Amino acid sequence: MHPAVTKVKVxxxxxxxxxxxxxxxxxxDMTPYLDFGVFSRLKNPxxxxxxxxxxxxxxxxxGVDLDPEFVYEKTVKR
Structure with missing residues (x-):
């Protein structure tokens, strides 16, 4: 189980x-995902x-959401 998100800021x-x-x-950085499926909705700033x-x-x-594991793994570099 990954820790919960407590704050997010653009x-x-x-x-x-x-x-x-x-x-x-x-x-x-969400840029690499913006050409895939529902993530293309996020291209609009x-x-x-x-x-x-x-x-x-x-x-x-x-309607776009992210898996908590994805958020943690892609955000916290180990």
């Missing part, structure tokens, strides 16, 4: 600053900037 085009309940934090936390992970009002 820091530049399609990049997020994500904080977790265990105190770790890092950047998540107005939509991307509406990111929120829901159920311990990240989601957007347009």
């Amino acid at each position: 820091i530049e085009d399609h990049k997020l600053r994500v904080s977790f309940e265990n105190g770790e934090q890092g950047e998540l 107005q939509i991307f900037n509406q990111v929120t936390i829901s159920f311990k992970t990240i989601e957007w009002p347009c």
Whole structure:
């Protein structure tokens, strides 16, 4: 089980600053995923900037959400 997301902030085009309940934090670059399926909805900056936390992970009002394990693994570099 991965730690829950506690804070998310857009820091530049399609990049997020994500904080977790265990105190770790890092950047998540969504650019590589924007040409795949539902993620293409996030190309629009107005939509991307509406990111929120829901159920311990990240989601957007347009119906796109991310697996908590993906968020943690792609954000916290070990």
